[in-house]
Amino acid sequence: MINTLLEENHMQENSILRAKYAAKNLDVYYADKQALFGINLDIMENQVTSLIGPSGCGKSTLLRCLNRMNDVIDICSVKGSIRLDGQDIYDDGIDVVELRARVGMVFQKPNPFPKSIYDNVAYGPKIHGMIDQKSDADEIVETSLKKAGLWQEVKDRLAAPGTGLSGGQQQRLCIARAIAVNPEVILMDEPCSALDPIATAIIEQLIDELKQKFTIVIVTHSMQQAARVSQKTAFFHLGSLVEFGDTDQIFTNPQNQQTQDYITGRYG
Amino acid sequence: MIDKMSRHTKKRYQAERRFKIYGLLAIMFALGFLGLMLSTIALRAIPAFTQTYIQLTVEFSAKILDVDNKRDVKQIARADFQKIIREALYAEFPAANKRQDKKHLKKLVSSEAGYHLSRDLLAAETTDLNFIGTSAAIWVKSSDDVDSFIKDFISREVDEINRRLNDQQIGWIDSLIADGKLETRFNWDFFKFADSRSPEDAGIRGAVMGSLFTLAITLMLSFPLGVFAAIYLEEYAKPGRITDFIGVNINNLAAIPSIVFGLLGLALFLNIFGMSRSSPLVGGLVLSLMTLPTVIITTRAALKSVPPSIREAALGIGASKMQTILHHVLPLAMPGALTGAIIGMARALGETAPLLMIGMVAFIADIPTNINDPATVLPVQIYIWADSPERAFESKMSAAILVLLFFLIVMNGLAVLLRRKYERRW
Ligand SMILES: Nc1ncnc2c1ncn2[C@@H]1O[C@H](COP(=O)(O)OP(=O)(O)OP(=O)(O)O)[C@@H](O)[C@H]1O
Ligand SMILES: [Mg+2]
Numbered sequence: 001m002i003n004t005l006l007e008e009n010h011m012q013e014n015s016i017l018r019a020k021y022a023a024k025n026l027d028v029y030y031a032d033k034q035a036l037f038g039i040n041l042d043i044m045e046n047q048v049t050s051l052i053g054p055s056g057c058g059k060s061t062l063l064r065c066l067n068r069m070n071d072v073i074d075i076c077s078v079k080g081s082i083r084l085d086g087q088d089i090y091d092d093g094i095d096v097v098e099l100r101a102r103v104g105m106v107f108q109k110p111n112p113f114p115k116s117i118y119d120n121v122a123y124g125p126k127i128h129g130m131i132d133q134k135s136d137a138d139e140i141v142e143t144s145l146k147k148a149g150l151w152q153e154v155k156d157r158l159a160a161p162g163t164g165l166s167g168g169q170q171q172r173l174c175i176a177r178a179i180a181v182n183p184e185v186i187l188m189d190e191p192c193s194a195l196d197p198i199a200t201a202i203i204e205q206l207i208d209e210l211k212q213k214f215t216i217v218i219v220t221h222s223m224q225q226a227a228r229v230s231q232k233t234a235f236f237h238l239g240s241l242v243e244f245g246d247t248d249q250i251f252t253n254p255q256n257q258q259t260q261d262y263i264t265g266r267y268g
Numbered sequence: 269m270i271d272k273m274s275r276h277t278k279k280r281y282q283a284e285r286r287f288k289i290y291g292l293l294a295i296m297f298a299l300g301f302l303g304l305m306l307s308t309i310a311l312r313a314i315p316a317f318t319q320t321y322i323q324l325t326v327e328f329s330a331k332i333l334d335v336d337n338k339r340d341v342k343q344i345a346r347a348d349f350q351k352i353i354r355e356a357l358y359a360e361f362p363a364a365n366k367r368q369d370k371k372h373l374k375k376l377v378s379s380e381a382g383y384h385l386s387r388d389l390l391a392a393e394t395t396d397l398n399f400i401g402t403s404a405a406i407w408v409k410s411s412d413d414v415d416s417f418i419k420d421f422i423s424r425e426v427d428e429i430n431r432r433l434n435d436q437q438i439g440w441i442d443s444l445i446a447d448g449k450l451e452t453r454f455n456w457d458f459f460k461f462a463d464s465r466s467p468e469d470a471g472i473r474g475a476v477m478g479s480l481f482t483l484a485i486t487l488m489l490s491f492p493l494g495v496f497a498a499i500y501l502e503e504y505a506k507p508g509r510i511t512d513f514i515g516v517n518i519n520n521l522a523a524i525p526s527i528v529f530g531l532l533g534l535a536l537f538l539n540i541f542g543m544s545r546s547s548p549l550v551g552g553l554v555l556s557l558m559t560l561p562t563v564i565i566t567t568r569a570a571l572k573s574v575p576p577s578i579r580e581a582a583l584g585i586g587a588s589k590m591q592t593i594l595h596h597v598l599p600l601a602m603p604g605a606l607t608g609a610i611i612g613m614a615r616a617l618g619e620t621a622p623l624l625m626i627g628m629v630a631f632i633a634d635i636p637t638n639i640n641d642p643a644t645v646l647p648v649q650i651y652i653w654a655d656s657p658e659r660a661f662e663s664k665m666s667a668a669i670l671v672l673l674f675f676l677i678v679m680n681g682l683a684v685l686l687r688r689k690y691e692r693r694w
Binding site for chain 1: 506507575577578579580581582583584585586587588591595596600
């Protein structure tokens with residue numbers, strides 16, 4: 001099952017790829033406790049990269065470094081560099097707000113604003129000055145919801161509160177909200193962990209479509225999901241990057257014993 | 269064995285029932301006292317809502333009102349209208365012609381009746397002075413003693429020397445009643461007038477306006493200041509010793525007896541800044557100092573209870589910190605902050621001690637029209653009336669308590685409504 005999926009993925013890789021993100025010697029600390037150790041990782045443009053590994057190994061920490069969401073945590077400090085299109089995002093001159101407009105994020109638990117569906121999607125474009133008149137907003141809301149595969153379900157009740165949708169719909173609303181500001185990268189932290197298999201399938205298909213336009217980094221606990229949606233996989237263990245490579249290689253021919261154990265489910 | 273267990277079960281049930289009954293008794297005890305208190309206050313307040321009036325046929329004689337016949341409104345306004353009323357009384361009871369009798373007779377009507385009569389007649393801008401020289405049947409307020417007699421506070425059974433009305437006066441009252449020239453009406457003046465030395469003229473309006481002005485100042489100062497302080501402490505200040513120290517001291521401030529704030533206000537606003545005594549402005553400033561900690565504490569709690577996922581969502585799509593706070597966190601925290609402010613205001617409304625310190629306890633017979641007019645507030649008015657010897661002020665005091673309770677209930681109700689309406693929308 002996994003093998004056939006991998007072959008399909010492999011077939012799609014034919015364009016020349018460029019590194020979107022490049023992390024060099026990245027160390028992350030929470031107060032005195034080190035959570036990530038010397039991470040070196042390239043994330044390719046228009047690909048889906050999945051981060052896997054046992055709980056507490058630092059996947060979310062790495063993801064939150066990529067759009068500097070860690071800034072919110074006072075005790076968190078970062079050493080080393082992360083370059084986005086060649087520019088170090090931890091440079092002093094970088095505007096975090098601008099960075100986060102370029103790098104969208106979808107969280108583990110769907111977190112729509114307690115506002116209408118329309119306002120949820122229109123909020124980002126509004127604060128980034130992408131909207132001059134009402135029709136601009138209408139258009140962005142429609143295209144974003146269409147890209148997120150939610151338009152058909154909500155087009156008649158855009159004024160209804162976003163929190164009134166089902167879990168899967170809420171998560172797609174959050175994806176629509178993230179892509180409404182037209183980011184270059186979308187970070188997803190276990191986006192399907194609160195969803196049933198059908199909603200998960202919808203979102204996975206969505207991720208596959210989104211990678212045409214966006215670079216996607218996804219944290220997941222499901223090996224099948226990583227195999228289905230991603231082209232590159234990074235395996236983490238205790239804060240270190242153990243193995244990184246093409247997804248089909250990692251799943252069919254892992255170089256490291258720990259990786260082997262983890263993907264075959266032998267890891268405790 | 270089974271027997272032992274079933275006995276144990278029975279015991280457990282009994283204990284459970286007893287436990288429940290204790291709680292029920294406690295509630296009934298509390299409710300009983302509350303009911304008792306409210307009903308005594310309400311019962312004692314009833315007389316304040318009515319007032320006795322006497323009908324007299326007055327003659328607006330030009331000899332008294334317009335001596336030099338100039339028909340000048342200003343001059344007429346200063347004329348002795350009380351004398352007109354007195355003359356009407358003497359005409360009503362011609363038998364009372366001795367000096368002593370007349371002295372007793374004129375005590376049947378309110379000493380303010382003439383003042384009100386002139387105000388009523390000359391109130392309009394273009395006053396029609398045609399009433400001079402005519403006569404008319406009008407109703408005037410009775411004196412406090414007559415009113416008390418009608419309300420059964422003065423008994424006929426008591427010896428004449430121990431009574432505020434003598435037998436002769438009671439005779440006149442009886443004859444007025446028999447002629448249908450004495451009636452009891454709803455006392456609108458209680459809601460229209462400010463305090464007065466004459467109980468029949470004393471009203472609550474001055475204190476209500478004073479309270480409103482004072483609370484308006486309190487709200488306008490303590491709410492924005494409190495919210496800004498809370499936002500800074502909760503969202504911007506680095507958690508650490510200094511923030512903790514500030515937080516603890518805000519809690520301490522909230523626990524300081526209110527009279528201390530009054531002393532501070534006296535020293536600061538009156539003595540150093542030289543603001544006017546007894547003014548709602550100073551009262552409001554003092555009460556804001558007192559309310560501020562409450563607003564800060566409740567707003568901080570409300571901000572803290574906004575789920576972090578909302579902040580992450582906003583930050584995640586590139587909202588700045590200020591946008592996150594203004595667009596998402598603050599709206600969600602607002603009901604909590606407002607509830608805190610209203611509860612703080614309700615407490616401020618009932619405060620007496622700090623306002624005594626800044627002179628709001630003075631006798632003020634004018635309704636304040638702005639925040640710098642001398643004024644008093646509801647609880648202080650209650651205190652003043654509770655201190656007055658006349659019988660009628662006792663019921664006025666109870667009525668003032670009812671008015672105060674009414675405002676308190678409205679405010680607390682508002683707080684509950686707000687909380688209901690906006691509770692947990694995420
Ligand atoms: N806010 C924080 N403060 C202190 N330590 C933290 C914080 N967030 C994460 N950590 C620590 O950093 C390490 C990595 O956590 P992280 O959340 O990145 O793991 P994860 O791989 O995402 O785990 P999971 O799969 O369970 O989500 C853990 O040991 C965790 O205890
Ligand atoms: Mg995680």
